[in-house]
Amino acid sequence: MAKTKVARLDAVECCPSVLSAPLAESEATELASGFAALADPVRLRLLSLIAGQEAGEVCACELVEPLDRSQPTVSHHLKMLFEAGLVQREKRGTWVWYRVVPERLEALRRGLEAS
Amino acid sequence: MAKTKVARLDAVECCPSVLSAPLAESEATELASGFAALADPVRLRLLSLIAGQEAGEVCACELVEPLDRSQPTVSHHLKMLFEAGLVQREKRGTWVWYRVVPERLEALRRGLEAS
DNA sequence: CCTTAGTATTGACGATTGTCGATATCATGG
DNA sequence: CCATGATATCGACAATCGTCAATACTAAGG
Numbered sequence: 001m002a003k004t005k006v007a008r009l010d011a012v013e014c015c016p017s018v019l020s021a022p023l024a025e026s027e028a029t030e031l032a033s034g035f036a037a038l039a040d041p042v043r044l045r046l047l048s049l050i051a052g053q054e055a056g057e058v059c060a061c062e063l064v065e066p067l068d069r070s071q072p073t074v075s076h077h078l079k080m081l082f083e084a085g086l087v088q089r090e091k092r093g094t095w096v097w098y099r100v101v102p103e104r105l106e107a108l109r110r111g112l113e114a115s
Numbered sequence: 116m117a118k119t120k121v122a123r124l125d126a127v128e129c130c131p132s133v134l135s136a137p138l139a140e141s142e143a144t145e146l147a148s149g150f151a152a153l154a155d156p157v158r159l160r161l162l163s164l165i166a167g168q169e170a171g172e173v174c175a176c177e178l179v180e181p182l183d184r185s186q187p188t189v190s191h192h193l194k195m196l197f198e199a200g201l202v203q204r205e206k207r208g209t210w211v212w213y214r215v216v217p218e219r220l221e222a223l224r225r226g227l228e229a230s
Numbered sequence: 231c232c233t234t235a236g237t238a239t240t241g242a243c244g245a246t247t248g249t250c251g252a253t254a255t256c257a258t259g260g
Numbered sequence: 261c262c263a264t265g266a267t268a269t270c271g272a273c274a275a276t277c278g279t280c281a282a283t284a285c286t287a288a289g290g
Contacts, residue, residue, distance in 0.1 A: 023163035028156035036154035041143035048138035094236050094287050109227035112220050209257050209266050
């Protein structure tokens, strides 16, 4: 991807930035909901656990114990991450496998970029 | 709020990343509180309004009207941004002037960086 | 079928958040 | 001093959030 050439265009069309004033109310609401998904330590650790896997994915069954939270609580946070577009999930038999969506993280990261 | 002393001081103190697994609980809590400060549309618009000033700073009196919120509400959000280290404030006579702290935004941005 | 096991949902609870009106604090200019 | 105006704090309220126990759902193996 020739990113340098189209970088500005993408930034303008695809993802509003905090530093590109003035931020419209709808853009602000959209960005804020993304950051809200990151505003919890359990969810951040979930992301880091999933992203840290060699295979790029991990079974939900391996995410309960290291977080020291109940299974419903972990399931709840995984759902929030999924609905925020930060992780993707795939059911295989009894198990559900999660992987991060780097593009979504990148979009939020660009929201904090200095113009 | 003294953090427990850690061997890899630089790596831990400077900027933990979501994608640098595993994210310790204290690091996750620290990062999450930063993102929580960004998880509100009013605060994002405040940041964009302050950052968008030519002079790099703006009087608080100019921030109430464009946000369509009461003065106490805006003051409340400015306080949260200040306590999160995202803005700096300076009192000059009756007025208070705000400017963004780019380093803080940058630190949070790096928290979302791929490895 | 029935049991087992992984995952999701429900219902409840205390804690936190965003909001505003009322009020306090503070600096300035008569 | 006092009056004015900018900013911060307080008190209250509804709404949302994080959490867990209980339970429902679902796929696999006897």
